[in-house]
Amino acid sequence: MGKPLNVGIIGCGAIVAKYLETFPQLESVNLVAVADLDASRAQAVADSQPGVRALSVDELLSDDGVDAVLNLTIPAAHAEVALRAIAAGKHVYGEKPLAATTVEGAQVLEAARAAGVRVGCAPDTVLGTGIQTALKAIDDGLIGAPISATATMVTPGHERWHPNPDFYYVPGGGPLLDMGPYYVTALVTLLGPVSSVIGAASHTRTSRTIGSGARAGEVVPVTTDTHVTGVLVHESGALSTLIMSFDAVQTRSPNIEIHGETASLIVPDPNYFDGDVEICTLAERDAGFRVLPINAGYRDSGRGYGLADMAETPEGEQHRANGDLAYHVLDVMESLLRSASTGTSVAVESRAERPSAVPLTEVPQPVA
Structure with a gap:
């Protein structure tokens, strides 16, 4: 501005x-x-x-x-x-x-x-070098036409460390609305907006025991689903499988994996701004995955870069971490929960433009 x-x-x-x-x-x-x-x-x-x-x-x-x-x-x-x-x-x-x-x-x-x-x-984590290096690989054609993605977030529950975890286990909470914005925003950034979803959800426990802080040992009720899974159908035709859980113990699955016609990408944790992007191409399949060099995004960035991007975007242009994108992500998550409750596919009514890429940008360091 x-x-x-x-x-x-x-x-x-x-x-x-x-x-x-x-x-x-x-x-x-x-x-x-x-x-x-x-x-x-x-x-x-x-x-x-x-x-x-x-x-x-x-x-x-x-x-x-x-x-x-x-x-x-x-x-x-x-x-x-x-x-x-x-x-x-x-x-x-x-x-x-x-x-x-x-x-x-x-x-x-x-x-x-x-x-x-x-x-x-937020999240503006997608503006960091991790997601942006993966985006550049896709835009540069390194994986061919994108086909599918998987996004996995597994934890046994925030009550183990959070002193007041009640809001995670009531309607409006749960793993999808808590951690889903990072993953769904990354998937929309990488593969474009979502046109429909189909989901399923469950919860294995009706209560949780707080593990730390002044309320340690106190039991809180669980009134929302704590394991949500589903498929996002992107307008591009790509299909993303999403798993968000406060019930499971651990996973060895990548946080996000993108599959294209000629290569697959391992994408780092979208809760962070950096991390290695790995690629395995069809031509070099026997050699396995190799790390791509960092070549896009705000290097060494952190929370607040979305706000700065909003401040720096000229009038008449759309900043990257914008309200329309955040609304679309919220709409995708609500639609997934609605699909889980009805057992039917749900159309996502909103649309958002895939945010423009961030060229590799060095972060100015504060003067001591």
Whole structure:
């Protein structure tokens, strides 16, 4: 948008530390204020960042010195905070998901269009060298026409380490809505938008026992499915098989694997910005996989690069980690859960453009 964005953060929970690590690298954004319902948390962040003010949420939203709101609240509050920021004339960039439901997500996008402001949304991990190197391999024709993909996330459950895991095990939680945004965003980035899905889901336990923190030993109920699997039919014709589980113990499957007519790719964990991309070609099949050189994406990047990309994208052009993409990802996940409950294929009504590739870009290091 042509000039550094003055950013105010709403929500100073654990994830804020990841953004604060990255902000010194981002010349296009300038952190000026923070707010949280717990004023002490906002003050602690402000005290650690020279020149940053701790404000109430109302004060931050009414501050003319704040151009954009970085929304790091809990998922249930994403839409409410975004709508308030938009009503105040501010751009919004939020943590995933865009909203708790597609109904709320649509309200956010419609309000932003009416107000003439931008909406961005995590995950921006897809802008790092891992996913972008894989994208360049596909775009350069190294695997031929893409045929299929598999995406696998397996863990025995967050209650083993999270001191307050309740929200993972109620409707709106579960492995798909928690970790799915990373995987589905990566699949859409690599293979394009999804036109339909078919899914199935289950849960093996009706309760979970907290394993750490002040509530260790406390039992929490499970009221949502904790193992979700399905097939995403991309508009390109490629088929992606998705497995998201809080029930299974471990896997040796790659996080993401892409198969084409002439080669297969192993793609690194989409929860991170980097990682090796490996290729096995038909011509060199007996030699197995080899690592591709890093040749695309923001090198050594971190959370906040999607916000910077939004700030740097000229008016009239679509930034990469945009609201339409985040809405499509949310729509795909909701459709998959609806398919699992009905036992039928579900058409995905939304559409989103496959984001443009990121050329290899060195990250400027902060001056000591």
